[in-house]
Amino acid sequence: EPEVTQTPSHQVTQMGQEVILRCVPISNHLYFYWYRQILGQKVEFLVSFYNNEISEKSEIFDDQFSVERPDGSNFTLKIRSTKLEDSAMYFCASSAAGGVYEQYFGPGTRLTVT
């Protein structure tokens, strides 16, 4: 069964450093998302991406964040200058279409900022 994959599974970085989280969505999916989950809390939407551009973003997704689809398979989330409060599990998700289609989540990347 096709699945969303994410790398790395765990990233430790120092405050102020840049990190890039990588995702390979399901191959025939057209909509891509990033969510984050701070330990013990709910899942929070960051950004959605369709047709090579951001479709929607939340208040969390400020100028420190960017997304890119550098090739036909990868979807990346970059945090330019990490802060302690960026420590969280970051989930990538994809769907075949928006709205009526389920979003499949990847296993997540645990980001720890020290």
Add this chain to the structure above:
Amino acid sequence: QQPVQSPQAVILREGEDAVINCSSSKALYSVHWYRQKHGEAPIFLMILLKGGEQKGHDKISASFNEKKQQSSLYLTASQLSYSGTYFCGTEKRGGADGLTFGKGTHLIIQP
């Protein structure tokens, strides 16, 4: 604005039924239900759409009251594997909208 889930936690014996509720103050296009086990990714369970269509899981059912902007997830004859945190995610419009998730309902199934 995030949907409100109730109850916050439920403890059941295997074989018992559970109902988890999700309500929103805003008009919704769809409600998505996910289950998450500790340290794992959310797993899709159900989608309910405005207009009554639903897509989902064989052993789990759900309802969506559009007038009240409420959805309920029904788990019947619960199994140990049903344990986890259940999140509802809401969507105000179709397209590439992200989901706004509730705080979750922790479900513990005991043998």
